Amino acid sequence: MAAAGAGDGGGDGEQLTVLGAWGSPFLVRVRLALNLKGLSYEYVEVDLAGKREQLLAANPVHRKIPVLLHAGKPVCESMVIVEYLDEAFPSAAGLLPADPYARAVARFWAAFVDDKLLSGWLGVYDAGKTEEEKAAALAETRAALDALEGALGERAGGWFGGDSVGLVDVALGGFVPAMMASEPTTGLRIVDPGRTPLLAAWVERFCALEEAKAAMPPFDRILEAGKKRYADLQAAAAAAAARE
Template sequence: MAARQEVKLFGTPNSPYSRRVEIALNLKGVDYEFVAENLSNKSPELLEYNPVHKMIPVLLHNGKPVVESAVIIEYIDETWSSGSSILPADPLGKANARFWAKFIDDKAMPVIRSIRRFQGEEQVRVIGEAVELLKLLESELKGKKFFGGETIGLVDITANFIALWIGVYEEIMGIRVITKEKLPVLCQWIDDYLNSSIVKKSLPSRDQLYEYLDLQIKKRR
């Protein structure tokens, strides 16, 4: 009989980074306990398990912590053989997936997140910059259902912010970033991704996210 494995995820319900890890765990069929953190009053456990960044998400596997969403996802893929693989088997495929995941985190998301800080012509300029970055990402997607091919992989999971969070920001702020005219392939990917049973199970509801993000934007005004 296999030994019982303790898996806990320290995160917040509306964090795209926490939700990435949940998608990976659910893709692999791993049972886990979600420990909701209050980032204004972080628990002693979070500070103990991630003393460097003191941030979520943290995966606790049999008492051993793993931190940073990208690192955690690869750890999950390598630790559990059940379910579909999150990264390609070949080294070139792995390198390519890591490149685009890093592109999303280091290039696309900072620009997209900055849109809410601008108004008028400056906002239009930043939206245009975000669209150009998303066009580069879309070029990687052409001819495929998901970035991982026929199944959801690392890049898809990393792009969950693009699939759900951007649309909610658009609604709150009355702007348009992703349109079928400018990004038709990415729009189709969003529909396919959000309609995946695993993703539906792993992401917050749109109403829940709207309420949370609307409040965060109002606090900053």
């Protein structure tokens, strides 16, 4: 358990607590949003294998992290939490634009990150898929990155939020540590400067943000965990092939 963040955060009635697991990209989203809005919070590391009572009580439906506790009331799911923070603390830096149409566009691309990019990316490493299915998943991942490259190119200022970090930047930013660790652990480069130069430049800008640095887990730890996970996936795939 550790205190984190440096901002107003409100008094005792506004106490913010985040339940999470250190390597979760979804936790990165929440911590990034809190940092960007300058909100103080307490972070509680959850042993997912043990499913601590506090997590089960806070999120009895999905039993997953992250969970935000605001004055003791739980808010679940990373992007729901991010939007909640934006509404609950409107005086802090806004992550969603004021214009209704621009908000709808931001929500569309934030959902696209999970619905298309993440789903395809996970399929590349699914031990239960055939090589043809994995190739299709890789093509889906690259198509999603191409679409995000196009969306970023329509924004002035270098961020999906325009001149400042917005909802889509937070949604995609959660996966930056895993993107950076992908090539040294699996040989697959997620963001290729030759194919998506705007996204590659965006990743560099993101990693330079102080709020992002404070939200992301140590890279060496992510790298170590990624190598182990990939080795386990390869072993599972080999075992499945041997049973055929």
